[in-house]
Amino acid sequence: EAGVAQSPRYKIIEKRQSVAFWCNPISGHATLYWYQQILGQGPKLLIQFQNNGVVDDSQLPKDRFSAERLKGVDSTLKIQPAKLEDSAVYLCASSFNQVSNEQFFGPGTRLTVL
């Protein structure tokens, strides 16, 4: 079974530029999560989708971050414009449904904002 795929693996941009990350969850998983992991910290949930609907986005900085999961499968997370403090690893995870506690994580995208 294929795992969660993310791309790109690494991205370096200058502040005020835009960037987008892509995630393909495990086939059949209804719930998709985007996390931000700053160096030395645990992952912090940014947004959670159930199929193509948003379950929680309370920690998403909506003035600059946006995410979508239009067909209930793939998802993109965008930052526009980026700030220095956005430098982090962005992890995508999926689970069979909201109730399932086993989240499967992708390898992450390491973003560096200069």
Add this chain to the structure above:
Amino acid sequence: GQQLNQSPQSMFIQEGEDVSMNCTSSSIFNTWLWYKQDPGEGPVLLIALYKAGELTSNGRLTAQFGITRKDSFLNISASIPSDVGIYFCAGPSPGTYKYIFGTGTRLKVLA
């Protein structure tokens, strides 16, 4: 906001030694999860706990759901070099499906 504190923050141990780490919360959790993260990878679920007092093993790993429901413990017996990594506790914030991760314990094993 809700926070899970883990201790120790990091530890060096000799290969073959047993390891203990814990995770504490200011509020009650109904589920405790333990994940391991290797460098350059996403976290991988090791053990899930669902009931106060529950003790669950996965190979050399044993985790316990604290009886106060505000803490959890992870033990690794006879550590080996591949145990190196960061261990996170996590759980859904009570009454929600929103997962919170702990601050992490970084484990380094000396051969």
